[in-house]
Amino acid sequence: MSEQVRYRVEHATRSSRIGVGLIAIVLMVLALAPFWGDRQMLRLLAELLTFVALASLWNLLAGYAGLVSVGQQAFVGLGGYLLFAMVILAGVHPIAAIFIAGPIAAAVSIPVAALTFRLRGAYFAIGTWVVAEVFRLLASQVSVLGGGSGVSLPAAAVIAMAPTRQAREFEIYWLALALTVLVLAAIVTLLRSRHGLALTAIRDNEVAAQSNGIDVTRVKLIVYVLTAFGTAMIGALIFLMKLRISPDTAFSVNDWTAFVIFITVIGGIGRIEGPIIGTIIFFFMRQTLSDLGSLYLLIMGAVAIVVMLWAPKGLWGLIAERYGWQALPLQRHLVFDDTAPRSRDKRA
């Protein structure tokens, strides 16, 4: 009786140690991008990073918490508009505005959740879309921010960020890298915490999770609010990069939801690595197929359907199941400290 089984929970596997090493190298290379890439490369990388962040957040929401939202553009646009409002109306420094936009959007997301959580499953999805439409229509009523035609960021505020154009571009790039790493680190930390275990349980089987004592609605609400927080910060950053905002671009369902869903589904929904792989594939497709115009979107929709039907866990899902890889230490396995097998007579 007195003897206790000693064990600890380990997250890392051999593949995750290799994965973490590789990620560290990639991050180093990305951090040094201003010294090896040209202006166009920096812009592309910054955009890619924001999509990694947006898709990772949507993945957390839909892939783990089962909240399939097609209205995350509400928070992208809200973040963007909050930044423009703070800079134009209150003279806040643009970078400070990004970090203020997050908590405000999180606060806004609570009443939104109170309404949309009344709808289940797919109706929740359309409900979130209605909310995004309401945000778009409200934004076009705000005449100080340009109403329906939008507004540009004042040149003075842009120059205040950094004196030269090059310094500004470096600053924005590093900001995109830092924010994306921050978002990913927050998601990994969340998934490794108790809440993360609850989330993974909800992902795998919601009813079973509930019967094991997880307060499913509360966990979902936490995830929804955190996602709004991160999505709005990324949204603010995106429109700081664009320097111009309008209701139609800020609350675009194509740019901020269709692409993000495509990325996550192709890469692998419900896995942290999925959105990263998916973003790389998406940008590769975009660079090669964008000449095709609307045909390219048509192909994208078809690819998403094919993947959803025949490889529902996406590309990373196929790899992870085939080889048991994980790029980040997220799985839990028990490790017993004394390796000798216990027998009854030893205990007696």
Place this chain on the structure above:
Amino acid sequence: MTEWLNVILQGVLIGGLYAMFAAGLSLIFGVMRLVNIAHGDLIVLAAYVALMVTQTLGLDPLTSLLLVVPAMAIIGYALQRLLLNRTLGDDLLPPLLVTFGLSIIIQNGLLELFTADSRKLQAGAVETMTYQIGTGIWVGLLPFIQFAVAVAVIAALQMLFYRTALGRAFRATSDDQSVAQLMGLDTRHVFAMAMALSLAVVAIAGVFLAVRSNFDPAIGPARLIFGFEAVIIGGLGSMWGTLAGGVILGVSQAIGAQIDPGWQLLAGHIVFLVILAVRPQGLFPKVSG
């Protein structure tokens, strides 16, 4: 005063169109718990099919229904049999994401074929005929026909659901899919029939939409949202509820537009959100969510 009566009356009549958007959506949700994100784009597809039929055969838009309705029903049957049946199951994501992909495909396919130009179906004299029904109150013939058709469609669906063998099959699969299957129903066929019926209603809605106003490939999602709002306002699973929901939405939009043109859509959304807040089960609920 009469001005406001006119506004409300126009709202009620457009509500019939919204009820038709909603009826098709509600029907397939009721039978197979599928929410079709591409519903609005299918309405627009029907409008383009009608455009092709009227242009190539020189038919009147209302007569073109005789061809557009069966065409859309066949598309619906095939779509369900070949694609959507594969997505049904316990997991919510596949049907949602597949219909989302479908929505993108239809929008961009139409864009590729017909460009982004606005189109409209010309119905001739019937479009401009109006009748005075009171001092200062006028009703257009076309909106009136549209509303009457909407009421007829809903009544027909109601009849079909409760008076026919197919309706019994719909209700049985809706109640318990596996028991229905055990009783010898081929649910794949039943689901495909439900989708065919849904797209037949979509075809009628699409033609009236195309006669009433301009359309282009991008307007589908907004029609989906109107239909969805009418379903939720009316209460899930109730056919007459969708009519009430459509009318409430239409009247809210008409009143909003009368106050400020920028408020037309916003007023509709706000009424929807208020009803979601105070009466989430809708006004005339039949089944719980």
